[in-house]
Amino acid sequence: MPLLSHEHRAWIDEAVRRVEADANRSADTHLHVVPLPGPGGIDLYLKDESVHPTGSLKHRLARSLFLYSLCNGWLNAGSTVVEASSGSTAVSEAYFARLVGLPFVAVMPRSTSPEKIKLIEWYGGRCHFVEEAGEVYDEARRVAAECDGHYMDQFTYAERATDWRGNNNIAESIFQQLSRERHPVPAWVVVSAGTGGTSATIGRYLHYKRHPTRLLVADPENSAFLDGWRLDTSEHTTGLPSRIEGIGRPRVEPSFVGGVIDDMLRVPDAASIATMRWVSDRLGRAVGGSTGTNVWASLQVIERMRAAGEAGSVVTLLCDAGERYASTYYDDAWLAEHGIDLAPYAAALAEYDATGVLPTV
Incomplete structure (x- = not known):
């Protein structure tokens, strides 16, 4: 794996500072x-x-996931953040993506409440819909690969991103x-x-x-x-x-x-x-x-x-x-x-x- 560039390391440092602040x-x-x-x-x-x-418990999770991804070097100044969500995690991740200056795409069931969709979009995120809840995982991976982005994957990393x-x-x-x-x-x-x-x-x-x-x-x-x-x-x-x-x-x-x-x-x-x-x-x-x-x-x-x-x-x-x-x-x-x-x-x-x-x- 190549060494992190000075610019990438500086960007990570600033993004972590913003999340911690x-x-x-x-x-x-x-x-x-x-x-x-x-x-x-x-x-x-x-x-x-x-x-x-x-406005929800998922704010804690989103903060932890962003810090985990940043400190692992998985995000950079050009990343598009992609998440599979039923709504509230996507609202919170859209907030943190905007905070660190990254675009955000939420892959969600079409049945997600209109109120959550409006909040995601208000924070600058984009909603990408699937018909069935079980489709969100593969579709989020596909969307992330298509835009050379990063799939946050809350369902895998939630238990390890927080210091228990x-x-x-x-x-x-x-x-x-x-x-x-x-x-x-x-x-x-x-x-x-x-x-x-x-x-x-x-x-x-x-x-x-x-x-x-x-x-x-x-x-x-x-x-x-x-x-x-x-x-x-x-x-x-x-x-x-x-x-x-x-x-x-x-x-x-x-x-x-x-x-x-x-x-x-x-x-x-x-x-x-x-x-x-x-x-x-x-x-x-x-x-x-x-x-x-x-x-x-x-x-x-x-x-x-x-x-x-x-x-x-x-x-x-x-x-x-x-x-x-x-x-x-x-x-x-x-x-x-x-x-x-x-x-x-x-x-x-x-x-x-x-x-x-x-x-x-």
């Missing part, structure tokens, strides 16, 4: 207490990743923010998986710090992660797209690290969306569908803890804001078109509010 300007994300009905003793917290500059031992990653941040709470070491952390990078980072951190905290990963309908984990295979596929944008995949992605996970739970799409609306009402602000997935799974964990007479805290993630889904999850006509009936889960959550007990649906 952006992080230095950004405050940490908030940790909200979610009021719960029923007996006390268990606290639920939402780590609010929607307050990042690009600390360095202000999401896990370290959660524990620092809980340090003065009545249950500073959570009983459970609940997340969902898109790439698997967040669950890998949090799970490794828990093991590294020897915390007794357990990690549960919530998986939406049609996703391959849960069955792949149960079968202990990375070869499992469903061939079906997730209807909860940003989480769930038709295959077990390379960044999914099953060995750090203590439990997994399947969450029906109707439960995710009904709980999304329930959380929005409690917070007084709209949240996205994957937040509903996380909170529904967290409520199941809390019911288990109460049944066992346990006290403690449960932490999960507010992944992004609901404005990105105004034309989908918040649109009753869209739900009817896609055969998603919220009524059983909305009724269960209403009963939970009234009695403090979440019934089985």
Whole structure:
């Protein structure tokens, strides 16, 4: 391999400086207490990743992927950055591409919400559509080769681009923010998986710090992660797209690290969306569908803890804001078109509010 030119090295140094300066300007994300009905003793917290500059948890991933690619020498002043995404990662990568002065192309399913498409384009990115979610990988490679660009490949590199031992990653941040709470070491952390990078980072951190905290990963309908984990295979596929944008995949992605996970739970799409609306009402602000997935799974964990007479805290993630889904999850006509009936889960959550007990649906 030829030596890096002085110009290339100088460009990398400046690009890294810009990305690091952006992080230095950004405050940490908030940790909200979610009021719960029923007996006390268990606290639920939402780590609010929607307050990042690009409005989602994927801002952390995009920053890490850009630093990883820059420090590996994979990007230069003439690179076109290409990514396969269901939307939010592409929004955040478009932001960082603009920050370092590179063009960006997002390869996405045509079903991606119009709100996310507008954000990608607002940051200067270009959207390239495929019909099926499983087509994004090969098409992103093809687009990158065609324009002599660099395929970021979040689904492969998410688990290794972030320093899981600390360095202000999401896990370290959660524990620092809980340090003065009545249950500073959570009983459970609940997340969902898109790439698997967040669950890998949090799970490794828990093991590294020897915390007794357990990690549960919530998986939406049609996703391959849960069955792949149960079968202990990375070869499992469903061939079906997730209807909860940003989480769930038709295959077990390379960044999914099953060995750090203590439990997994399947969450029906109707439960995710009904709980999304329930959380929005409690917070007084709209949240996205994957937040509903996380909170529904967290409520199941809390019911288990109460049944066992346990006290403690449960932490999960507010992944992004609901404005990105105004034309989908918040649109009753869209739900009817896609055969998603919220009524059983909305009724269960209403009963939970009234009695403090979440019934089985």
